[in-house]
Amino acid sequence: MSRARSIAPLVGALLLTGCVAEEASVDYVPPPPPTKMDNVVDRLHGVDVSDPYRWLEDQDAPETRAWIDAQNAHTDSVLDALPGRSELRALAATVLERDAVDLPSERGGRHFFSKRRADQELAVIYMRDRLDGTDRVLIDPHPMSPDHTASVERRDLSDDGGLVVYSVREGGVDEVTIRVRNVETGEDLPDVLPPARYSEVHLTGNAAGGGLIYSRFGDVTPRVMYHAFRTPLADDVMLFGDGYEQHQIPVTVLSDDGRWLVVHVIEGSFGPTEIHVKDLERDAPFVTAIGDGVSESWAEFAGNQLVITTNLDAPNKRVVLADPAAPTADAWREVVPARDDIVVQSASGLGGRLAVSYLHDVQPRHAIHDIDGTHVHDITFDTVGSVGGGSGRWKSHEAFFTFETLHVPRTIYRYDIETGKRQVWVEPETPVEAVRYQVTQHWFTSKDGTRVPMFVAHRPDVTLDGSNPVLLTGYGGLNNSLTPVFSEFATVWLEAGGVFALANMRGGEEFGEPWHQAGMLENKQNVFDDFIAAAEYLIAEGYTSSEHLAIRGGSNGGLLVGAVSNQRPELFGAVVCTYPLLDMVRYHQFLVASFWVPEYGSSDDPDQFAYIHAYSPYHNVIDGGEYPATLYLSGDGDTRVAPLHARKMTALMQDRNGSDNPILLRYHTQPGHSGGQPVSQRIDEMVDTMSFLLWQVGSGSLERTRG
Numbered sequence: 001m002s003r004a005r006s007i008a009p010l011v012g013a014l015l016l017t018g019c020v021a022e023e024a025s026v027d028y029v030p031p032p033p034p035t036k037m038d039n040v041v042d043r044l045h046g047v048d049v050s051d052p053y054r055w056l057e058d059q060d061a062p063e064t065r066a067w068i069d070a071q072n073a074h075t076d077s078v079l080d081a082l083p084g085r086s087e088l089r090a091l092a093a094t095v096l097e098r099d100a101v102d103l104p105s106e107r108g109g110r111h112f113f114s115k116r117r118a119d120q121e122l123a124v125i126y127m128r129d130r131l132d133g134t135d136r137v138l139i140d141p142h143p144m145s146p147d148h149t150a151s152v153e154r155r156d157l158s159d160d161g162g163l164v165v166y167s168v169r170e171g172g173v174d175e176v177t178i179r180v181r182n183v184e185t186g187e188d189l190p191d192v193l194p195p196a197r198y199s200e201v202h203l204t205g206n207a208a209g210g211g212l213i214y215s216r217f218g219d220v221t222p223r224v225m226y227h228a229f230r231t232p233l234a235d236d237v238m239l240f241g242d243g244y245e246q247h248q249i250p251v252t253v254l255s256d257d258g259r260w261l262v263v264h265v266i267e268g269s270f271g272p273t274e275i276h277v278k279d280l281e282r283d284a285p286f287v288t289a290i291g292d293g294v295s296e297s298w299a300e301f302a303g304n305q306l307v308i309t310t311n312l313d314a315p316n317k318r319v320v321l322a323d324p325a326a327p328t329a330d331a332w333r334e335v336v337p338a339r340d341d342i343v344v345q346s347a348s349g350l351g352g353r354l355a356v357s358y359l360h361d362v363q364p365r366h367a368i369h370d371i372d373g374t375h376v377h378d379i380t381f382d383t384v385g386s387v388g389g390g391s392g393r394w395k396s397h398e399a400f401f402t403f404e405t406l407h408v409p410r411t412i413y414r415y416d417i418e419t420g421k422r423q424v425w426v427e428p429e430t431p432v433e434a435v436r437y438q439v440t441q442h443w444f445t446s447k448d449g450t451r452v453p454m455f456v457a458h459r460p461d462v463t464l465d466g467s468n469p470v471l472l473t474g475y476g477g478l479n480n481s482l483t484p485v486f487s488e489f490a491t492v493w494l495e496a497g498g499v500f501a502l503a504n505m506r507g508g509e510e511f512g513e514p515w516h517q518a519g520m521l522e523n524k525q526n527v528f529d530d531f532i533a534a535a536e537y538l539i540a541e542g543y544t545s546s547e548h549l550a551i552r553g554g555s556n557g558g559l560l561v562g563a564v565s566n567q568r569p570e571l572f573g574a575v576v577c578t579y580p581l582l583d584m585v586r587y588h589q590f591l592v593a594s595f596w597v598p599e600y601g602s603s604d605d606p607d608q609f610a611y612i613h614a615y616s617p618y619h620n621v622i623d624g625g626e627y628p629a630t631l632y633l634s635g636d637g638d639t640r641v642a643p644l645h646a647r648k649m650t651a652l653m654q655d656r657n658g659s660d661n662p663i664l665l666r667y668h669t670q671p672g673h674s675g676g677q678p679v680s681q682r683i684d685e686m687v688d689t690m691s692f693l694l695w696q697v698g699s700g701s702l703e704r705t706r707g
Contacts, residue, residue, distance in 0.1 A: 029078055029660075029662050030074065030077060030078070032071070032074050032654040032662075032663065032664075033067075033070040033071065033073075033074055035053065035056075035067065035651040035654065035655065036055065036063075037052045037053065037651075037655065038052055038053070038054060038055055039052070040052060040054045044585070044603060044609060044613075045606040045609050045610075047609075047613065049585055049613070049619065050619075051583075051586075051648075052652070053647070053648040053651045053652060054648075056644060056647040056648050056651060057590075057642075057644045057647075057648070059636065059643065059644065064647070067647075067651075068647070068667050071650065071664075071665040071667060072665070072666070072667055074664070075631075075664045075665060075666050075688075078662055078664060079664070079688050079691055079692060082691045082692075082695050084691065084694070085687055085691050088492075088496070088686075088687050088690050088691055088694075089683060089687050091492055091495060091496065092488075092492055092683045092686040092687055092690070093683055094431055095431040095488050095491050095492050095495070096488055096679050096682055096683055096686070097118045097119070097679060097683075098118050098409070098428065098429050098430075098431060099115065099116070099117055099118050099428065099429055100115065100116045100123070100409070100428070101113060101114070101115045101412065101426045101428075102114045102115075102123070103389050103391040103400050103402065103412060104128075104391065104400060104412075104425075105154070105157060105391055106161075106392075106393065106396065106398065107157040107158065107159060107160065107161035108158075108159070108160040108161030108162070109129070109130070109161065110127050110128065110129055110161040110183075111127070111128045111130075111131055112125065112126070112127050112138070112154060112157055112161070112164065113125075113126055113128075113154075114126070114153070114154060115135070116679075118429070120142070120679070121142065121148040121678035121679050121680060122141045122142060122148055122151050122152075122678055122679075123141075123151065123152070124137055124139065124140045124141065124142075124152075125137075125138045125139040125140075125152060125154055125164065125166060126138060127161075127164075127183060131414075138164060138181060138183065138186070139152050139164070139166055139181060141168070144168065145170070147678070148678040148680075149170065149171045149677070149678065149681075150168055150169065150170050150171075151168070151169050152166050152167065152168055152169075153166060153167045153169070153176075154166055155167055155178065155200075155201045156200075156201055156202050156203050157203070158203045158206060158210075159256070159258075160206070161183060162182065162183050162184065162206065163180055163181065163182060163183065163189075163203055163206070164180070164181045164183060165178065165179070165180050165201050165202075165203055165212065166178075166179055166180075166181065167179075167198070167201075170195075171637040172635075172637040172638065172668075172677060173195075173637050173638075173639045174197050174218070174592075174639045174640050175195040175196055175197055175639060176195065176196075176197075176198065177192060177193065177194060177195050178192065178193035178198060178201055178212070178214065179191075179192055179193075180203075180212070180229075189229060189230075190230065191212070191227065191229050191230065193212070193214060193227070193233070194233075196216050196218070196219060196220075197216065197217055197218035197219065197592075198214055198215060198216055199215040199216075199217065199249065199250060199251045199252065200214070200215050200251055200252045200253070201213070201214045201215075202214070202252065202254040204226075204254075204258050205258075208229075209229075210228075210229055211226060211227050211228040211229050212226070212227045212229075213225070213226050213239070213252065213254065213261065214227065215250040215251060215252050215263075217246075217248070217249050217250060218246075218592050220246070221241060221244055221245060221246050222241055222244045222245075222246070222248045222249060222250040222265065223238050223240065223241030223244075223250065224238070224239045224240035224241060224250055224252055224261075224263055225237065225238055225239065226239055239261070239278070240263050240276065240278075240286060244265065246594065247267075247268055247594040247595055247597065248265050248266065248267060248268075249265070249266040249268070249269070249595065250263055250264065250265055250266075251263075251264045251266065252264070253299060253300060253301065255301045255304075255324070256301065256303075256393065256394060256395075258280065259279065259280055259281045260277060260278070260279060260280065260301070260324045261277070261278045261280050262275060262276070262277050262299045262301075262306070262324075263275075263276045263277075263278070263286070264297075264298065264299070267293070267598055268594075268595045268596060268597060268598040268599065269478055269595045269596055269598075269599065270296075270478045270479040270480070270516075270598075270599065271296075271598040271599075272292070272293050272294050272295060272296060273290075273295070273296045273297050273298065274288065274290065274291040274293075275288070275289040275290050275291070275297055275298075275299050275308070275327070276288050276289065276291075277289055277299075277306070277324050277327045279324070279325070287326075287327060287328070288328070289306070289308070289322065289327035289328055289329065290310070290312065290328075290329050292312070295310060295311050295312040296310070296311050296479075296513070297309065297310035297311070297312060298310075298346060299322075299327075300346070300347065300348040300349065301348075301349055301394070302321070302348070302349025302354060302371060302394060303349055303352075303371075303394050304324070305321050305322065305323065305324070305349075305371075306321065306322040306323070306324050306327055307319060307320075307321055307335075307347045307348065307349055307354060308320050308321070308322055308332065308347075309344055309345070309346050309347050311512070311513050312329065314337075314338035315338070315512040315513045315514050316338045316339060316340065316342065316343045316344065316511075316512040316513075317338060317343060317344035317345070317512070318334055318336060318337050318338040318344060319334070319335055319336035319344060319347045319354065319356060319373070320332040320333060320334050320335065321333045321335055321371075334373075335354070335369065335371070335372060335373030336354070336356055336369060336373050341360065342358045342359060342360045343358060343359040343509060343510070343511060343512045344356060344357075344358045345357045345358055345359060345364070345509070346390075348390060349371075349394045350368075350390065350392040350393070350394065350399045350417050351392060351393075351394070351396060351397040351398070351399060351416075351417025351418060352371070352394065352395075352397075352417070352418075353368050353369060353370055353371060353376065353417055354368070354369040354370070354371060354373075355367075355368055355390045355392075355399065355417075356368075356369055357387075357388075357390060359481060359483070359509070359510060361441065361453065362441070362453055362455075362481065362483055362484075362504050362510045363384065363385065363386060363387075363483060363484065364386040364387050364388055364483050365378065365379065365380055365387050366378070366379040366387050366389075366390060366401060367379070368417060368420070376420070377420045379401055379415070379422075381403050383405060383439075384405060384439040384440065384441060384455070384484055385403055385404055385405030385406075385408070385439070385484050385485075386402075386403070386404055386405070386483045386484055386485045387401060387402070387403055388401065388402045388403075388404070388410065388485070389401040389402040389412070392417070397416050397417045397418045397419075398414065398415075398416065398417075399414075399415045399416075399417050400412055400413065400414055400415065400425060401413050401415050401422070404485050404486040405434075405439055405484050405485070405486065406437075406439050406455065406457045406484050406485070406486065406487055406490050406491075406500065406502070407432055407434070407437050407439070407457060407486070407487075407490060407491045407494055408428075408430055408432075408434050408486060409428040409430060409431075409486045410428065410485070410486055411424060411426065411427050411428060412424070412425045412426040413425060431491055431495075432491060432494070432495060436459065437457055437458060437459055437460075437494055438457070438458065438459075438460050439455055439456070439457045439484055440455070440456055441453055441454070441455055441456075442454050442455075442456055442537070442541075444533055444534060444536075444537035445533065446526070446529050446530045446533040447529040447532070447533060448526070448529070450506070450518075450526075450530070452503065452504065452505060452506070452530045452533065452534065453503075453504045453510070454501055454502060454503040454504060454534050454537070455484050455501070455502045455504075456499065456500070456501045456502075456538075456543070457490060457494060457499070457500045457501075458494070458499040458500070458543075459494075462499060462543075464541065464542030464543060465542060466539070466542050466543075466544060466545045466548075467544070467545065467548060468498065468499045468543055468544050468548060469497065469498040469499070469544070469548050469550070469693075469694070469697045469698050470498065470499045470500075470501060470538055470543050470544035470548060470549050470550070470697075471490075471493050471498055471499070471500050471501065471550050471551070471552060471693065472501045472502075472503060472531075472534060472535055472538065472549065472550070472551050472552075473500075473501070473502055473503070473551065473552045473553055473557065474502065474503040474504070474505050474530075474531055474534070474553060474557060474560060475505070475507070475508060475553065475555075475556055475557045475560065476503075476504075476505030476506060476507035476508060476519055476527035476530065476531065476556070476557070476560055477507040477508065477519060477520065477524075477527060477556040477557075477559075477560075477599060478507070478508075478556055478596070478599055479507075479508065479509045479513075479516045480508050480509065480556075481504065481508040481509045481510045482502055482504060482508065484502065487500075488682075488686070489552075489686065489689075489690075490502075492686060492690060493690070493693075496690065496694060497698075499538075499543055499544065501534065501538060501543075503530065503531055503534035505519060505526075505527045505530035505531055505534075505560075506518040506519030506523070506526045506527055506530055507519025507520060507524070507526075507527045507556075520599050520600070521599070521600065521601050521608070521611075522601075522608075522611050524600065524611065524615060525611070525614075525615060527560060528560065528563050528564050528567060528615065531551075531560055531561075531564050532564055532567070532568050532571065535549060535551070535564075535568075535571050535572070536571070546570060546571050546572065546573060547573045547697065548573055548697045548698075549571070549572055549573055549697065550572065550573055550574040550575070550576070550693050550696065550697045551564070551565070551572055551574075551575055551576070552575075552576040552577075552578070552689075552693075553576075553577065553578070553580075554577075554578035554579050554580070555578075555579050555580065555581070555640075555641055556581065557578075557580075558577045558578055558579060558580020558581060558582070558641075558645075559580055559581040559582065559584070559617065561575050561576070561577050561580075562575075562577050562580055562581075562582050562617035562649065563615050563617050563620075565577075565617075565627065565628055565630065566617050566620045566621060566627075567615075567620075569625060569626055569627045569628055570626070572628045573628055573629070573696050573697040574628055574629045574630070574631075574692065574693055574696035574697050575628050575629070575630040575631070576630075576631050576633070576689055576692070576693065577630060577631070577632050577633070577646070577649075578632075578633040578634070579633065579634050579638050579640075579641050579643075579646070580617075580632070580634070580641065580645050580646060580649070581593075581596075581641055581645055582616070582617045582618045582645040582646070582648070582649040583616065583617075583618040583619075583644070583645055583648055583649070584600065584603070584612045584613075584615070584616035584617070584618070584619075585603045585609070585612060585613060585616055585618075585619060586603070587600070587642075587645070588600075588602050588603070588604075590642035590644065591639060591640060591641070591642050592639075592640060593641070593642070600612065617649060618645070618648060618649055618652060621649075621652050621653060621656050622656065623656045623658075624656065624658035625656065625657065625658055625659075626657075626658050626659040627653065627657045627658075627659055627661060627663070628659075628661055628696075629661035629662050629663075629692070629696045630653060630661070630662075630663050630664070631664045631665075631666065631688075631689065631692045632646040632649060632650050632663075632664070632665045632666070633646070633665075633666045633667075633668075633685065633689070634646035634647070634665075634667060634668070635667050635668030635669060636667075636668070636669050637668060637669070643667070646665060646667070647665070647667070650663060650664075650665040661696075664692070666685070666688055668681075668685075
């Protein structure tokens, strides 16, 4: 049984303060600050494209900074006036301020893991000499910055457990610094890789005679480098990268014995993948395992063999084995064939067997197979949720897996690969009792007749009278699947009396590559249609009504909610759009957005411009349109999706919105796309977002929903 802290008194206080639409109101919402408008018009492929707020693209200009300050002050004046914020803060703190532990990795009999205690802002890297031993702090990020905006992450471990490679992230930027810590002395080696985008970093040898193999991309053409310890960075040797372009991403895998290096080259964020293999022991040339420019494949090691997950000749993917000395596709041996009812996600070697992760009806599961592909057993649970993890080594039967669902944090299980026995290693202190809510899967029909799934979480006795505040979210892109994993935001929303819905639109990997392709490039409108159909289903089934329906999405999901609130503004009562893509005509010109051209296309191409311009949120705001209340969130720390999207869209919506609904921007100066926020900042953002949503779509049914 999980341990749950009682938060009923907090919820009762929240409801009694009137954090509901009937009672919670702001007597006067001041108009937004004025924004200068320029007459900027581009002629693209014979079409005039207006861009009246292009001046806001210059993030460091004094007038942009003054505009940001004015917008934040305006948002403060509106949100700070809402009732119930102190109770919401207590509720959010109860959910977020809890012990959180990640999967351990074993090296040399030591177990390494990250843990954030309930009273801490950030995760700390720990080590145990034995599995049941005493935790020892290895790397504590709290002293690294006075405001606790520097975070750390474990990247690799030496085979004997004597060295730890870790990254330091300042704020929420993508760029990190790479450092190496000696476990015995607690001191860092003098070798430091400067702030940049690194995919994987591998230790070779030891502190006396080893080094780092690292992959760098984004600000440079993709490359794999070798750095020998205690040598100048200028002397680092490039192992791989000649002839590649800046929009391609290298990701490496190193065999346990350090002999074989695999380099994946991804076309953009989720495009076709090449696989190249090098024998480091012999310093042999790289051999291309696959480079057809069409399929997606991923290689790991199972002892001295490559285990490859691929959609070559298998849209739902299959698992093959290959000899790293002769890895070409014509020599692959299939061990786990593709199936129509599941989508294989990955395969790795654990305990002398293969651990295969897959999606079954959008729920992650794992299966254990012998190396020849024979099925041994499954790792499953009786409730709707997600099995994850698969941390372990080829030569050890010990592995670690997780299980979680939308309102219950993940439990970590120690698993014996040979016997199939499992035991709880870490059981979380859960913020709610699991029996208070249920998660069910529903199927609805989209505009073109496609059946699309959605997870819905609520109290078992929810009243289907159309008055429940519902928060609908989704992603629908970049081959990324949203599964029923723990969501702190969903938990707070449920505890505040709402219904939470997660839709699985086309564009993700839920049902293989055809599902992805049905929501990319010229098919992107399918994603928006799917999300609109999800909203209509929730209304038709009596969960909610338009006035009580809110939507929330970030990044590609920000594009999603930005587009659908343009296309069907009457369908939604509130919109929260975080770190979004919104100016799709110019998106590819900023930061690392060239990675996403294979997914969205580019306005430089006349055919692609036509469909991009047709849905681009920034270019489809009607002057005088009756738009729902909208809160945009972004900030300087987002070095992935340029925050200019949120700035420009806020200005445009504030000017053209014909309704009395507020258009607000919360703009951070440090948090960004890659997370790393201290808990206190996450609580602040949740209180802003949740109070905005309850103000807009809450109702007296909150109290009735809770009984």
